[in-house]
Structure formats: C-alpha cells, structure tokens
Amino acid sequence: MNLQEYIIPLQVALESELKRQISRLDKVGIHSFHDILTYHLGWTGEGSGQEAQGKRVRPILLMLSTASCGENWELSLPAAAAVELVHNFSLVHDDIQDNSNIRRGRETVWKMWGMPQGINAGDAMFVLSNLAMLDLIPTYSPEITLKGAKILQGTCLELTCGQFLDMSYETKEDPTLEDYWPMVGGKTAALISASCTLGALLGKADESVQDAYQSFGHYLGLSFQIQDDLLGIWGDMDLTGKSTESDLVSGKKSFPILFGLRNNGAFAKRWKKGPILPSEVDEIAETLEKEGARSFTQETADQMTDMAMKFLSVANPKGKAGEALFAFSNDLLSRNA
C-alpha cells in the first residue's frame, strides 16, 4: 500500500482541526498570545513549514486506530487534535525544564518570548487540548466523551510522573536500567498508548480490542523511545533536527548510558569523572559500543517492536486503515534519524 498517499487526507484534516482548536485564543481577541502557539505548532514565524510541525505521530496513530476499527476517522479529529496538543504542551514545558534553545530546528518558545510567557503558553496549550476533547460532543455520547477525557487525563498524570522521575534522575547518584522503564513509560509510552486506545474507543471497538490497541501503543512507544536513545548517541545528528549535541554531552540518562553504567567498565569510569566534552564524543561512543551498549539497546528495541506487532495482530485492524497502521508503525520504528 502507498502509506504516504493514504495519510495525506488525515494530515490535512488534522492541521485544519488543530487550527480550529487553537483559534479559541484568537477569538478572545489576544492575537499576540495566539501567535505564540501558532509559532510552536510550526505554522507561523521564521522557519515555519512541515519540518517545524513535527511528525504528528500521535494523532495519526489515533485516527488510523479509529479507522481500522471500521469507523470514519474524521469523527475522531477532536481527540486527535487533543493528543497532539498534549504532546506539544509537554514539549513547551520540557524545553524550559531542559534549558533547550532549539526544537525542530527553530528557537524554542521560551527563547523567543521568555520563560514566564513560555510556561503560560504551555498551560494554554494544555487547556486547549482539554477543550478539544470535549468537542467529541455531540458526535459521540456523553458517556464515551467522558471515558475519553478520563483516559487523556490519566495519561497526563503519567506524563507528569515520568517527567518528575526524569528530572529526579539528573541528580540521582546511581540510576539503574530498572529506573528507565517507569520514566519512559510515563514520558513517552503513555501518550502513544493513549492515542491508540482513544482511537479504538472512538472506533467503537469492544473493550478487549481497546486493550489490544493500548498494549500495541505501549510497546510501540517504548520501542520508539529506545531507538531515539540509540540515535541520540549513534544516529546522524544532522538529520534529527533536534540538537547538534549528543546525549553523551547533555548527560541524559538514556538507555545505552544506563547500560554502560551497569556494565561498570571504561565508559562508566569516564562518565563518573564529570561532564563529557563534545571533542570526546566520538571516542566515548565507540567505547560504549565496544562494551555492548549499542547491540543491547538495538536488541531491546527489537523486542519491544515484536511485542507491539504481536498486540497489533491481536487488535486485528481492518481494511486499508489497518494496512496503513502496520506500515506507519514500521516506518516509525525503522527511521535512522
């Protein structure tokens, strides 16, 4: 199947729905506030365009999940917008928390408008996601809308817990590989998993099928993050558009790094001495690879991918949308940047 061709209408409708949701701010008459959000979403300002918008992975997964349960994907558009807005709210705050200047190749919101306005813009994005979710009414019943809202809020709580753990690890002396899972489960897997669950809910699937979509999304999210961690050290940094710096320099407690620390060899010895300089990155990445971190990380990602695909088979997605969901997941997990 031609995935790109299949998802173009979804992408077009999503951008339009996102704009409609965000326009709530414009209607209040505060255009300069609206501008901050349209900048972050990649529609306006210097460097705007597809690259700046990101991949919209979560809403596409949600819509494909709905469609592959046999329902019209257009019905789930407000929820698709909601998960993308939650994701972007967390990015806006994340950039402040991480002191990151660049996101998707452009200056971050807080660098452009200052930290106080950055916090507030993230807050507004979260409110808009909650309002978007309530727009499932009257297409869906109050019962389904409330169930959807509850899934989304539960996910947001997981997000904040994952974020709490991530920041705690920065000062934790000996974070272990076991610490990795609850952190990444909250930070990455929860929202991807919720997107698939919500899609199935709005596709009016049975609870058991919703559960299968949820597990599919959970493992998809874990695999996605572990590959991201791998690319954060051995990927082609020019292609990620995220940062010219390796995770080795930023000191992020990523999967390969936690493996290296557990291994307690030359890498761990160097890591404990203090911050790694950009000039050392190539050498240390090689050391870490020799200690088996790269292959172990790849194997773990592959295991997660296998689990995701098993659960997707259990979910038994239907028709063209089902094919597209398999293809989209494969694309997502075979990226090299």
Add this chain to the structure above:
Amino acid sequence: MNLQEYIIPLQVALESELKRQISRLDKVGIHSFHDILTYHLGWTGEGSGQEAQGKRVRPILLMLSTASCGENWELSLPAAAAVELVHNFSLVHDDIQDNSNIRRGRETVWKMWGMPQGINAGDAMFVLSNLAMLDLIPTYSPEITLKGAKILQGTCLELTCGQFLDMSYETKEDPTLEDYWPMVGGKTAALISASCTLGALLGKADESVQDAYQSFGHYLGLSFQIQDDLLGIWGDMDLTGKSTESDLVSGKKSFPILFGLRNNGAFAKRWKKGPILPSEVDEIAETLEKEGARSFTQETADQMTDMAMKFLSVANPKGKAGEALFAFSNDLLSRNA
C-alpha cells in the same frame, strides 16, 4: 448567623476531599512527587498549618452556592476540590513567572525544589483538578459533569489569557486603566465566578439562576482584586503574609498605580523615572493618596461590591447556606489585610 461555625464542616470535608484527590500521585508510588503538592497545599513541611493552606475561598463559595440552591453541599465536593486545585496550579506557576520566593509565609515550591520541578508540580496539580472534576460521576449525570468540565476549562483559558496580559503589561509602555479589566477579569474574577456558577449548576438551579450566581461571582472577584490592590499599597503588609514589599516596589500594574499614571501628576513623574526603592514607599504612597488614587480605588471596589450583592439578591440564595453566602462575601470584602 455564626458563619465560622456554619462553614467548619465544609472546610473539614474539603481538606479531606483534596487529600483524596492528591493521593492519586501517592498511589502511583512516587511519594517524593506527592510531597511537593502536599507542601504547597499547606499540609506538610516547615510552616504547615492553616496559615499555609490559604483561605480556600473558591471551594467554599462553590459549596455554599450548591447548598443555597437547596442541594446537599457534599455532592459538590469533587468540583470544590477541582477549583481549589486550579487556583493552586496557577499560584505555583505564577510564583515562577514572578520570581517570587515567598507564598503564604513560606518558601515557594520552585525555591524548594527548583524551577523545572516547580513547573511540573503545577502541571500535575492542573491534571489532578481535571480528574477531580470527572469524579462528579456517578453522583451527577454525564451531561451535568460535561457541562461542569466545560465551564472549568473555559475558565482556565481565561486564566491563561489574563496571565498573558499581566505579563505583557510589564513591558508595555503606557498601560491604561482600561487594560486593567480584561487582565483582572481573567486572572481573578473568572475562577471566582466559575466557582459560583459550578455551585449553582450542581445545586440543579435553573439557567437563569446559574447566570445570576455567575454575575455575582464576577463582581465579587473584581471587588476582591481591587481591594487586594488597595491593600498592596496601603494595607498592613505584616498581616498579608504575602510579601514584605509594597506593590510600589514590585512594579505591579495595580489599579491605584494605573490611576496614578492616568493622573499624570507627581506620582507618574516619579514612576517613569525607574524602580521605586523600599525607602521611598511611604512618601510615594502618600503622594498617590493625595492624588486621589486611594479614594477612587475604594469607590470602585465599593461599586463592584454593590453589583455583586445585587446579583446575589437576584440569585436569591436559600436557607442557612444563603445567609452564610452573604456573610462569607461580606467577610471577604471587608478584610483589611
């Protein structure tokens, strides 16, 4: 009537409901995250106790509104917790945005745990408020619960808009008295108004009665804020527990200051020269008073109070709870610190 006696059971039940809502974090097993929120809410840590908890104005108004519509106030507890959590989420972020070290006589969350964790704790508090609201099910129907959620989210959008304006005014060259209203309408009046509306909704009042409660809350909120602005310059700073600094020093664009700028006399001349020093505060407060700022501010607050009381009469609150609502509002507006 004895107001204090009447509201004690409400206060006790509210604290217990708030603890129940916050315990969602503890159940996830991240006790150290839970601790940040219990500290902010005044239950734990140095200086905990009634003073540190704040007045819980919004949830009390909500419960009294429900009860004065003839319904049991206990039914509205989840919504009461929700509005208090929204208020506190905004305070946690506000303190970061304003670079404030002290809140209710204690170190602010971000001073204790750092800015990144402070942002995240505020985010979690907001998520918990959304989850609290959904707990109106099964006491209330899905339709009423959704209406309540929509009112709360619409209010949160107004909050972020008010916050945006407030921060924008810091750099705006000539903010006017006209700029004051949309800012304070969003920052203060919106949530107080929503608390009264939600109370009436959960009291199963007719729409026209809900509207009267909404207008009552709107003017109550405006009067409350204008009096707060008055106290920020002429109040006994020792009693407010907020800051030992006058609004004159912090440079806040409060109502009397905007009046003084419009007046364009000695005060405005001095203001435009640059930051006011603590040593000048007494003299400049006197100048501002002589220019009529204090009396105009008091008159405006009184007008807002009159409007609030008129709408409360239209709302026609019933029974002991109705008496308590009148008494509580009077208490709120006649504070001197």
